[in-house]
Amino acid sequence: MLKVEDLWVRVADNDNGKKEILKGVNLRIRDGETHVLLGPNGSGKSCLVMTIMGIPIYKVERGKILFDDKDITTLSIDERARLGIGLAFQNPPEIRGVKLGDLIQLSGGNVEECLQEASLDEAFKNRDVNLGFSGGERKRSELAQLFSMRPRLMLLDEIDSGVDIESLELLGKEINSFIENRSCLIITHQGYILKYVKADIAHILLNGRIARSGSPDEIFNEIRERGFGGTKND
Numbered sequence: 001m002l003k004v005e006d007l008w009v010r011v012a013d014n015d016n017g018k019k020e021i022l023k024g025v026n027l028r029i030r031d032g033e034t035h036v037l038l039g040p041n042g043s044g045k046s047c048l049v050m051t052i053m054g055i056p057i058y059k060v061e062r063g064k065i066l067f068d069d070k071d072i073t074t075l076s077i078d079e080r081a082r083l084g085i086g087l088a089f090q091n092p093p094e095i096r097g098v099k100l101g102d103l104i105q106l107s108g109g110n111v112e113e114c115l116q117e118a119s120l121d122e123a124f125k126n127r128d129v130n131l132g133f134s135g136g137e138r139k140r141s142e143l144a145q146l147f148s149m150r151p152r153l154m155l156l157d158e159i160d161s162g163v164d165i166e167s168l169e170l171l172g173k174e175i176n177s178f179i180e181n182r183s184c185l186i187i188t189h190q191g192y193i194l195k196y197v198k199a200d201i202a203h204i205l206l207n208g209r210i211a212r213s214g215s216p217d218e219i220f221n222e223i224r225e226r227g228f229g230g231t232k233n234d
């Protein structure tokens with residue numbers, strides 16, 4: 001479904017012009033697979049999913065992104081969304097003046113259903129997107145918006161950080177039932193979400209490259225024992 005080939009990405013930097021972040025990433029996610037992306041802070045995990053989604057400040061210098069064998073490297077965000085790619089942001093913005101319910105409806109979702117799927121109270125439909133939301137509520141609001149678009153490939157950027165144990169269980173179960181017949185790339189640090197969502201493959205992103213891929217259990221153990229620096233290149 002998704003193929004990332006030799007992807008080099010720079011980001012438009014406020015001070016120094018351009019900063020190189022991804023340096024030759026290769027990744028392949030097949031239909032129905034769930035992958036986990038791990039890596040230290042600043043290694044480029046968010047950059048990778050933002051680039052797959054087409055956020056304009058991330059400039060592809062080399063390589064390409066294919067979705068269903070179609071080259072999407074230069075497509076706009078909305079074109080990629082229409083093809084079925086959806087991203088839950090690590091740091092979702094507050095949007096004053098836009099109600100969560102209206103946004104879900106505009107994305108083509110059923111408001112009550114999407115809120116329920118993300119374990120959010122119905123009252124949230126009349127609140128401005130993320131304004132005054134708690135950390136956990138913000139993550140659930142991201143999921144409600146994501147679910148509303150019924151993406152075929154979900155990119156979840158730290159959906160489990162800042163979420164309490166009970167909410168995590170709810171979220172994990174919702175994600176799990178949602179990803180049936182869909183593909184998913186999950187970025188996580190602690191891996192809490194993996195208790196509820198079964199992953200097929202894990203990757204470690206280090207210095208802008210996939211340093212290692214393997215079974216999620218094996219990779220987590222390796223990081224616990226040897227840290228990210230101890231991971232060997234295949």
Ligand SMILES: Nc1ncnc2c1ncn2[C@@H]1O[C@H](COP(=O)(O)OP(=O)(O)OP(=O)(O)O)[C@@H](O)[C@H]1O
Pocket residue numbers: 011012013014019021039040041042043044045046047048057090
């Ligand atoms: N708009 C930007 N301007 C300047 N630097 C940026 C910008 N966006 C990202 N970067 C830099 O790119 C690098 C990779 O950032 P990224 O957010 O992808 O890391 P990450 O792996 O997601 O880290 P974390 O685990 O902390 O979320 C960082 O050094 C970051 O400061």
Ligand SMILES: [Mg+2]
Pocket residue numbers: 045046047090157
């Ligand atoms: Mg990040």
